[in-house]
Amino acid sequence: MGTMLRLRHNKDLFVLTYGALVAQLCKDYEKDEDVNKYLDKMGYGIGTRLVEDFLARSCVRRCHSYSEITDIIAQVAFKMYLGITPSVTCNNSSRTEFSLILDKNPLVEFVEELPAGRSSLCYCNLLCGIIRGALEMVHLAADVTFLQDRLKGDRVTEIGITFLRKLDEKKYRRKK
């Protein structure tokens, strides 16, 4: 008989569940910023646990710079969990601010536009929380937000990562 359902592994299940979650949060919270905050908070919780899963599955070498870490997020983590590889740009000379440019975004595959009256909704805000939570578990503080969003009419979807504390010379995983 074979499998009659053609789901791309489990990604559809995650994407559909995420859509149902966002819809539920929109019912629960009137203000876009509250939904955004809640998505970020949930993402943070996921990120703190996901990082262990990630480190167990990947063979990442120790990083010596924020730039290397951002590359790993884009080329290894995003690829592993979402099947996409955002491109990375560095936005400042001290190399603490980076952008992930998402050309394709599986999370919005079934979303054509933001719901009516939800123009400030950061639909994918879970991702920001996940990155922030994961980085914190390896002792890196960072601000992670959406700088551009295709769903809001921008040309691309861009996630900005700003590392907040200077990485010292030692291997980043060691506690200070």
Add this chain to the structure above:
Amino acid sequence: MADAALFEFLHTEMVAELWAHHSDPGPGGQKMSLSVLEGMGFRVGQALGERLPQETLAFREEVDILKFLCKDLWVAVFQKQMDSLRTNHQGTYVLQDDSFPLLIRMASGLQYLEEAPKFLAFTCGLLRGTLCILGIKSLVTASVASLPTCKFQVVIQKT
């Protein structure tokens, strides 16, 4: 599988919201409840059902649909088949999974039995939603005697 991991992490986080004691629910916030989780699962089950190829909608008998849930749907969603399917031939089916993936991370045995329903609500809705798209109205409940084994009970509603 990494892809399955993301769904499991999201599901666990959604269930965790049930545990948070909302003494301060925030502006207009509403506690996630079992019925909310079930409702979300229902929507997802419908969406999955809508993605079925046309041939699958030509099931001849009710039991064929249940077998489809146990094999194809379960494999697509949880990478394994249901371990057993029983029926009383009067519209009630019991689907048993001996090692349900969403319960695996919890300790085996009886320790966290009380928490189990929270981890099953979404999946009950998912089953109900897919059945709905296949033209079957049902009530789906789940029970756990000992982790990680659980039983999903599907009662077909005759209109």
